[in-house]
Amino acid sequence: MNKLGIYFGSRLISIAELKGRQLLNNIEITLPAIASDTGGIAPSDEAQIVTLIKEQLVKKKIEVKEAAVALSGKDFIIRNFEMGLLPREELANAVNFEVRKYIPFKTEELIADFQYKLDRTAQKNRILFVAIKKEILDRYLSIINKLGLKITALEYSAFSILRLLKLGNVGGQKGIKGIFSADLVESDEINFVVLENGFPLFSRDVVLIGSNAPGEEAKAAVEEPAAILEKLKREIRISMDYYDRTLPLKSIDKMLFVMDRNYQAELEGFFTFIRDIGLALQFVDLKRCLGRSLPFSLAFLKSYTVALSNINTGLRPDLLKAREKTVKKVVAVPQTKAGVFLAQLKSEYSKALMVAIVICLAVYYFGISRLAPLEKELKKITAVRPSLATIKANANYDQLVSINVDYRNKITALDELLKRKVYVTELLDIIPRVTPSSMRFSELVLNNEDKKRELLLCGIVYLGDTNQEMDAVNSFVKALKANPAFTRHFKEISVVSINHEQVFGKATTVFVINCKK
Numbered sequence: 001m002n003k004l005g006i007y008f009g010s011r012l013i014s015i016a017e018l019k020g021r022q023l024l025n026n027i028e029i030t031l032p033a034i035a036s037d038t039g040g041i042a043p044s045d046e047a048q049i050v051t052l053i054k055e056q057l058v059k060k061k062i063e064v065k066e067a068a069v070a071l072s073g074k075d076f077i078i079r080n081f082e083m084g085l086l087p088r089e090e091l092a093n094a095v096n097f098e099v100r101k102y103i104p105f106k107t108e109e110l111i112a113d114f115q116y117k118l119d120r121t122a123q124k125n126r127i128l129f130v131a132i133k134k135e136i137l138d139r140y141l142s143i144i145n146k147l148g149l150k151i152t153a154l155e156y157s158a159f160s161i162l163r164l165l166k167l168g169n170v171g172g173q174k175g176i177k178g179i180f181s182a183d184l185v186e187s188d189e190i191n192f193v194v195l196e197n198g199f200p201l202f203s204r205d206v207v208l209i210g211s212n213a214p215g216e217e218a219k220a221a222v223e224e225p226a227a228i229l230e231k232l233k234r235e236i237r238i239s240m241d242y243y244d245r246t247l248p249l250k251s252i253d254k255m256l257f258v259m260d261r262n263y264q265a266e267l268e269g270f271f272t273f274i275r276d277i278g279l280a281l282q283f284v285d286l287k288r289c290l291g292r293s294l295p296f297s298l299a300f301l302k303s304y305t306v307a308l309s310n311i312n313t314g315l316r317p318d319l320l321k322a323r324e325k326t327v328k329k330v331v332a333v334p335q336t337k338a339g340v341f342l343a344q345l346k347s348e349y350s351k352a353l354m355v356a357i358v359i360c361l362a363v364y365y366f367g368i369s370r371l372a373p374l375e376k377e378l379k380k381i382t383a384v385r386p387s388l389a390t391i392k393a394n395a396n397y398d399q400l401v402s403i404n405v406d407y408r409n410k411i412t413a414l415d416e417l418l419k420r421k422v423y424v425t426e427l428l429d430i431i432p433r434v435t436p437s438s439m440r441f442s443e444l445v446l447n448n449e450d451k452k453r454e455l456l457l458c459g460i461v462y463l464g465d466t467n468q469e470m471d472a473v474n475s476f477v478k479a480l481k482a483n484p485a486f487t488r489h490f491k492e493i494s495v496v497s498i499n500h501e502q503v504f505g506k507a508t509t510v511f512v513i514n515c516k517k
Helices: 043-059 088-101 134-146 162-167 216-222 225-246 261-276 286-290 298-307 319-327 337-383 397-419 424-434 466-482
Strands: 003-008 012-019 022-030 066-071 077-083 110-119 124-133 150-156 176-181 189-196 199-207 254-258 280-283 439-447 454-461 492-503 506-516
Touching: 003 298, 012 043, 012 298, 022 043, 022 298, 043 134, 066 134, 066 298, 077 088, 077 110, 077 199, 088 110, 088 124, 110 134, 110 319, 124 134, 124 199, 124 319, 134 150, 150 319, 162 286, 162 298, 176 225, 189 225, 199 225, 225 261, 225 492, 261 280, 424 439, 424 466, 439 466, 454 466, 454 492, 466 492, 466 506
Parallel strands: 003 066, 066 150, 176 254, 254 280
Antiparallel strands: 003 012, 012 022, 077 124, 110 124, 176 189, 189 199, 439 454, 454 506, 492 506
């Protein structure tokens, strides 16, 4: 049976017909300025879109009856946050309450679902919350219905792209990976997703070429490739900096790029910067993922991967099921034979309840008769117990155990303080020895609490040239990593942020370096 994937993008619609994983047809429909102010498709554009899609389906002789749909990030509300450990039956209500802090809408206006994963290190649940406004979802469902199709899946397009990694067995499931998907030709959005062991930690969507404003199509068409590449570099930096500020303790291990390999040479100089800060980098081999060579189109990849929605990515939020729950009607139970059965059940239940009460009372009084002699003996033993200044004479066994546990905890805490004690003399001697003459530190913060050792180095570099200043920062980091006495205390040394700021009227490079145990 053939499969159909439809991607509704910011400026275009891509349709892919597949047989198994083999591509049979690919359609791209450019739709300038169709987006409404509230997201999604404006109601007035529905008829135009249905007509255009029908014409292409007829032209290509596509007769598939079901379709999987991927939508751009502007249509979704994607939030990632942490919550305390709660019983599973309480988690749904807690998520609906917590998410109100992160969204500007009433939850009653949304169709939403969530997925959680236990973070054993932090002893918290990581929450992936996915939602869409009811009116936006209804418009897309209306379009699919008018096309005579049945919708089988609805996905965030950046999550659909993750199937490419599974098809090509790229990156693996372990570790923290950033996936950057970008097209430097189409005026579609680019996506940045960060996964930890396959679970999303962060997502960001940006329109790289043009915008949804009227008249931007012409501007996008004449924009120079060099200018677009510079925009891409800037957005990669912004996305990575934004992620580092949001989750500073979740450092990315590897960056994967879903892009046209023809631009790899132009971006090589920029990618050197990514490698210099300790990140591995890899271009996704699309030929290996798709089984054939095709002209690069990010919109096509999104329609292709959503058509393969039967391939599990490990992400389970299902907005279609969530919508069904909101519109499901309660069916009344017929009161014929069921009423007779319930009456009989009530009679039998009353008899069984009386027998249970009698048994419980008998056991209770038997227990009291056996307990009385033991209580008398216990009072005699308590009366002759020697008194201590820190322990009450009438303390019971549980209180004594609690006092013993408190003392042991205090002893353990003192031992931990002694074991974790760090002598900073050696560290303060090492740092100035490897510091370049052009570098000055504004702040050194040492944190040695909660079994975590962390040193934060904040400073500035001034050489009159930003590239030389960034090289000086990287050289300093390499010198710290090469010093065995320093790495004995800090195994992970990385640049958290590096920016260019005006200090006393001079353009300088401001940096923050994080050293972890």
